[in-house]
Amino acid sequence: MATEEHYELLDAVNDDVRKLMDEHKSRREHWYAHEIVPWERGRNYRQDPWDESQCTISPEARTSLVLNLLTEDNLPYYHSEIESHVGDHAALKEWNHLWTAEEGQHAIALRSYLLTSRNADPVELENDRLATMTAGYHSGATSPVNVFVYTTAQELATRVSHRNAGKLTDDPVAYELMSRISADENHHFMFYRGVVKAMLAEAPEITLQAILDELERFQMPGVAMPNFLRRAVEMAKAGVYNLRIHHDRVVVPVLRDWGIERLDGLSVKAQEIQEKLLAFPTELARKAEIFERRAGLATP
Ligand SMILES: [Fe+2]
Numbered sequence: 078m079a080t081e082e083h084y085e086l087l088d089a090v091n092d093d094v095r096k097l098m099d100e101h102k103s104r105r106e107h108w109y110a111h112e113i114v115p116w117e118r119g120r121n122y123r124q125d126p127w128d129e130s131q132c133t134i135s136p137e138a139r140t141s142l143v144l145n146l147l148t149e150d151n152l153p154y155y156h157s158e159i160e161s162h163v164g165d166h167a168a169l170k171e172w173n174h175l176w177t178a179e180e181g182q183h184a185i186a187l188r189s190y191l192l193t194s195r196n197a198d199p200v201e202l203e204n205d206r207l208a209t210m211t212a213g214y215h216s217g218a219t220s221p222v223n224v225f226v227y228t229t230a231q232e233l234a235t236r237v238s239h240r241n242a243g244k245l246t247d248d249p250v251a252y253e254l255m256s257r258i259s260a261d262e263n264h265h266f267m268f269y270r271g272v273v274k275a276m277l278a279e280a281p282e283i284t285l286q287a288i289l290d291e292l293e294r295f296q297m298p299g300v301a302m303p304n305f306l307r308r309a310v311e312m313a314k315a316g317v318y319n320l321r322i323h324h325d326r327v328v329v330p331v332l333r334d335w336g337i338e339r340l341d342g343l344s345v346k347a348q349e350i351q352e353k354l355l356a357f358p359t360e361l362a363r364k365a366e367i368f369e370r371r372a373g374l375a376t377p
């Protein structure tokens with residue numbers, strides 16, 4: 078549960094947030110979806126209704142793009158979750174607005190691609206969006222520290238998932254689009270990772286606990302999406318996102334970047350959490366092996 082200490086920690090990292098936000102602004106180049114979307118492929122749906130035979134990319138690639146789009150569609154809920162925790166904290170409020178503005182382009186771009194290229198059933202896509210957003214979403218993070226840890230992992234996971242989905246399409250336009258979106262997620266990831274790193278330096282015990290909690294219960298947002306499980310398994314088998322990728326590309330890198338192994342001068346409780354965190358990747362790799370065996374995939 079969020080305590081006074083969690084909110085004091087937000088204030089304590091204020092200067093770091095400002096610095097990270099300035100770095101983000103100078104690093105990220107804005108891009109324009111209208112320059113990438115293949116408008117020349119667009120046709121009138123009333124005169125020429127959608128039919129699956131019009132699709133140009135594989136079913137797995139289509140599932141991946143649709144699920145990734147529905148994840149982006151949930152932006153109002155991500156925004157409100159962060160907003161509810163940062164309160165009047167000026168720097169983080171400013172960040173949340175900037176981040177929301179940048180994120181907003183992802184769904185616009187991806188939906189424009191799918192509708193012009195006819196690589197999704199437009200009726201199903203809209204019904205799924207409505208169902209997903211009507212259900213609402215909350216990550217389950219209980220404190221602002223947990224929210225920033227969760228978002229760090231989610232940005233990195235989304236970066237990897239978008240990039241792999243783009244590769245799977247075998248369509249240069251989709252590839253370029255997903256690479257652009259993925260680059261944005263990487264910039265966001267760097268910001269959130271930096272905030273958590275500053276929190277770790279300031280209050281290691283609280284932050285380590287939040288990292289352990291969030292990594293242990295991490296899930297991509299999506300359970301409320303229609304047919305989520307079937308779609309997530311399809312993406313996992315296609316190598317877009319699965320437990321092995323989560324282990325190799327998200328969990329191991331974040332623990333390394335945060336220097337968990339090298340933290341010293343910790344309280345006894347913080348040391349216990351540190352040990353659990355360092356053991357966590359092994360446990361995750363074991364789960365990945367079980368999934369690979371069940372799904373008939375080769376274990377690397
Ligand atoms: Fe995004």
Ligand SMILES: [Fe+2]
Nearest residue numbers: 232261262265
């Ligand atoms: Fe992002």
